[in-house]
Amino acid sequence: MTDYGPLTLHVPEPAVRPGGTPDFSNVKIPKAGAVPRPDVDVDPETIRDLAFSIIRVLNRAGEAVGPWAGLLSDEELVEGMRNMMTLRTFDARMLIAQRQGKTSFYMQHLGEEAISSAFRKALQPGDMNFPTYRQAGLLIAGGYSMVDMMCQVYSNSRDPLKGRQLPVMYSSKEHGFFTISGNLATQYVQAVGWAMASAIRNDTKIAAAWIGDGSTAESDFHAALVFASTYKAPVILNIVNNQWAISTFQGIARGGAGTFAARGLGFGIPSLRVDGNDYLAVYAVAKWAAERARRNLGPTLVEYVTYRVGAHSTSDDPSAYRPKTESDAWPLGDPIIRLKNHLILRGAWSEERHKQAEAEILDTVIAAQKEAESYGTLHAGAKPSAREMFDGVYAEMPPHLRRQRQQAGV
Amino acid sequence: MPRMTMIEAIRDAMDVMMARDERVVVFGEDVGYFGGVFRCTAGLQQKYGKTRCFDAPISEAGIVGTAIGMATYGLHPCIEIQFADYMYPAYDQIVSEAARLRYRSNGEFTCPMVIRMPTGGGIFGGQTHSQSPEALFTHVSGLKTVVPSNPYDAKGLLIAAIEDPDPVIFLEPKRLYNGPFDGHHDRPVTPWSKHELSEVPSGHFSLPLGKASIVREGAAVTVLAYGTMVYVAQAAAAETGIDAEIIDLRTLLPLDMETIAASVRKTGRCVVVHEATLTSGFGAELAALVQEACFFQLEAPVARVTGWDTPYPHAQEWDYFPGPARVGRALVETMEA
Numbered sequence: 001m002t003d004y005g006p007l008t009l010h011v012p013e014p015a016v017r018p019g020g021t022p023d024f025s026n027v028k029i030p031k032a033g034a035v036p037r038p039d040v041d042v043d044p045e046t047i048r049d050l051a052f053s054i055i056r057v058l059n060r061a062g063e064a065v066g067p068w069a070g071l072l073s074d075e076e077l078v079e080g081m082r083n084m085m086t087l088r089t090f091d092a093r094m095l096i097a098q099r100q101g102k103t104s105f106y107m108q109h110l111g112e113e114a115i116s117s118a119f120r121k122a123l124q125p126g127d128m129n130f131p132t133y134r135q136a137g138l139l140i141a142g143g144y145s146m147v148d149m150m151c152q153v154y155s156n157s158r159d160p161l162k163g164r165q166l167p168v169m170y171s172s173k174e175h176g177f178f179t180i181s182g183n184l185a186t187q188y189v190q191a192v193g194w195a196m197a198s199a200i201r202n203d204t205k206i207a208a209a210w211i212g213d214g215s216t217a218e219s220d221f222h223a224a225l226v227f228a229s230t231y232k233a234p235v236i237l238n239i240v241n242n243q244w245a246i247s248t249f250q251g252i253a254r255g256g257a258g259t260f261a262a263r264g265l266g267f268g269i270p271s272l273r274v275d276g277n278d279y280l281a282v283y284a285v286a287k288w289a290a291e292r293a294r295r296n297l298g299p300t301l302v303e304y305v306t307y308r309v310g311a312h313s314t315s316d317d318p319s320a321y322r323p324k325t326e327s328d329a330w331p332l333g334d335p336i337i338r339l340k341n342h343l344i345l346r347g348a349w350s351e352e353r354h355k356q357a358e359a360e361i362l363d364t365v366i367a368a369q370k371e372a373e374s375y376g377t378l379h380a381g382a383k384p385s386a387r388e389m390f391d392g393v394y395a396e397m398p399p400h401l402r403r404q405r406q407q408a409g410v
Numbered sequence: 411m412p413r414m415t416m417i418e419a420i421r422d423a424m425d426v427m428m429a430r431d432e433r434v435v436v437f438g439e440d441v442g443y444f445g446g447v448f449r450c451t452a453g454l455q456q457k458y459g460k461t462r463c464f465d466a467p468i469s470e471a472g473i474v475g476t477a478i479g480m481a482t483y484g485l486h487p488c489i490e491i492q493f494a495d496y497m498y499p500a501y502d503q504i505v506s507e508a509a510r511l512r513y514r515s516n517g518e519f520t521c522p523m524v525i526r527m528p529t530g531g532g533i534f535g536g537q538t539h540s541q542s543p544e545a546l547f548t549h550v551s552g553l554k555t556v557v558p559s560n561p562y563d564a565k566g567l568l569i570a571a572i573e574d575p576d577p578v579i580f581l582e583p584k585r586l587y588n589g590p591f592d593g594h595h596d597r598p599v600t601p602w603s604k605h606e607l608s609e610v611p612s613g614h615f616s617l618p619l620g621k622a623s624i625v626r627e628g629a630a631v632t633v634l635a636y637g638t639m640v641y642v643a644q645a646a647a648a649e650t651g652i653d654a655e656i657i658d659l660r661t662l663l664p665l666d667m668e669t670i671a672a673s674v675r676k677t678g679r680c681v682v683v684h685e686a687t688l689t690s691g692f693g694a695e696l697a698a699l700v701q702e703a704c705f706f707q708l709e710a711p712v713a714r715v716t717g718w719d720t721p722y723p724h725a726q727e728w729d730y731f732p733g734p735a736r737v738g739r740a741l742v743e744t745m746e747a
Binding site for chain 1: 435461462466467469471472475476477478479480482483484485499502503506507510511512513514515516517518519520551552554574575576620663664665667
């Protein structure tokens with residue numbers, strides 16, 4: 001006889017599945033302005049609470065409140081607004097282009113536009129982002145050519161990556177945007193290495209690592225935190241918690257941990273949580289973390305709490321695993337509407353200006369799209385030469401590849 | 411010319427490159443203060459400081475992943491995985507990242523780095539201190555794979571690898587660290603000081619990657635070998651009296667097919683030897699290439715003498731390791747075929 005009952009395996013489940021009523025009552029949302037803003041050289045031990053709260057600036061009324069407010073001018077906020085709107089419009093057009101068969105694949109940012117758009121503005125020229133496939137706001141807000149982005153998505157004759165990469169896997173060294181890999185989390189630890197290199201060379205540049213909630217379960221996430229912590233690398237370790245990893249809810253990656261930010265505490269890394277749909281809060285926290293890195297105070301981990309409103313990709317149908325209206329119930333709202341309300345309250349924006357901006361941006365994106373399509377799309381028009389397939393494997397083409405290129409007849 | 415062991419030659423190569431190029435950084439597990447479990451980095455931290463040569467956490471993915479980040483910043487990391495058997499946690503970083511950065515970014519980001527790994531058996535290393543995983547690297551587009559067999563080559567090739575603009579896997583046969591080894595485990599080991607290839611030029615010199623070396627000229631049969639098997643092949647040739655032409659490949663990828671094909675066309679016979687397991691091992695690639703390039707000159711099937719298709723055992727070390735008797739038998743059979 002044993003005193004022990006049979007063991008059972010715990011498999012976390014999201015609160016609601018398709019057909020159910022969305023319920024985010026378990027997501028604790030602190031009031032805007034409620035979380036203090038410590039000095040950047042704070043003892044990490046004294047701000048452990050920040051890994052369990054959510055730094056927010058914009059309140060329900062659209063006012064910017066609390067110690068993290070007041071960093072951005074009207075002009076900067078309007079620019080942020082336009083960048084977010086541009087990204088959303090860009091996404092919408094590319095989604096349609098994929099449906100029209102002009103490319104094979106696309107991934108949109110719907111609902112997450114504030115994070116990469118605002119973060120980009122906290123960096124300086126020369127800093128390097130190590131993004132995932134869902135931070136194109138870094139490129140849009142950084143002034144990268146939309147035509148080039150579309151040419152990459154179309155894999156056409158002007159594709160900067162010569163048709164070698166899946167759509168949205170952009171690369172732009174000049175814009176501080178590291179080449180995107182399909183392999184999740186790999187870039188997280190590379191960002192730490194890049195930051196270590198900057199420190200080894202006594203440079204002043206910093207790195208930013210990006211990862212989603214699901215990918216924090218990859219072992220490279222842990223390696224990155226160990227190395228960042230050990231060598232006090234000048235890196236910002238960003239986690240975009242959009243609640244979903246394809247069909248898997250964030251509880252599968254997070255397990256019993258209070259938050260993703262809390263993971264940083266075990267490594268002695270100051271860890272903050274921020275409202276990812278609050279442009280002002282994202283910018284303020286990014287600025288704080290960048291300042292820490294640049295002052296040689298070491299890494300900061302930031303969890304952006306947001307919601308993936310769109311499908312994971314054009315190959316995904318979320319209605320198979322979550323309620324269709326779940327995004328409407330998301331308590332942190334929509335980043336564009338929230339900034340719009342704030343700007344209107346500041347007197348720096350209006351419904352008319354918003355409509356006008358929407359129309360202007362749509363025109364700009366359509367014009368870029370027309371230009372991009374004039375260089376071809378995946379299945380029509382001009383395309384990268386088949387010779388390109390053999391270039392760039394090595395700095396210099398070795399004999400066996402030269403032979404294969406010859407056999408391919410290109 | 412100074413005489414060096416392979417360990418000293420490898421250390422000297424890093425010393426030379428660290429002195430010449432501030433971008434060269436060296437790190438790995440126990441590599442810094444202690445100077446490496448095989449002494450390959452002894453004294454480098456003392457000489458160049460903690461930010462040029464340092465200890466790393468026990469995380470192969472972390473070591474390779476951070477080195478990739480450093481390389482894309484503009485450094486030239488020369489990192490160490492303590493045993494090739496422990497490279498698997500870093501395999502994603504090596505295959506999916508280091509090997510492909512140049513290609514996928516159309517040259518925007520490049521990965522000039524060297525990953526040093528002690529490899530090979532013959533030391534009673536058992537399953538996880540004896541493996542020869544070279545085929546797992548040669549199969550990957552974008553990597554170069556190098557295996558030196560003596561102190562002279564080790565230094566020249568390591569300097570070339572550090573200077574190379576692409577990621578290089580540098581496999582160091584640990585059985586050869588202190589002296590050449592021909593597979594006669596029952597005889598005392600001779601130190602490098604008795605061998606002519608322990609004479610290593612001081613200062614900077616390099617050997618081209620992708621060039622094989624003919625270590626014994628012969629007319630009867632071509633033996634393709636690398637690492638420890640170079641000495642085993644030499645012993646086998648001497649003991650059978652077969653006039654074998656023994657080629658030390660030195661670089662597995664890019665491969666020196668010109669030298670290989672010229673030799674096999676001359677001899678009409680070919681035996682491939684390696685410690686790694688047979689099936690889908692690098693020998694399969696060599697046999698296929700020789701068959702394609704020399705079909706009409708071949709007078710016998712291409713033979714392969716390799717480790718068995720089992721994990722590397724402990725007690726059965728000398729039944730597993732392809733020693734001179736097994737290689738000799740293959741030479742005889744190939745001559746009689």
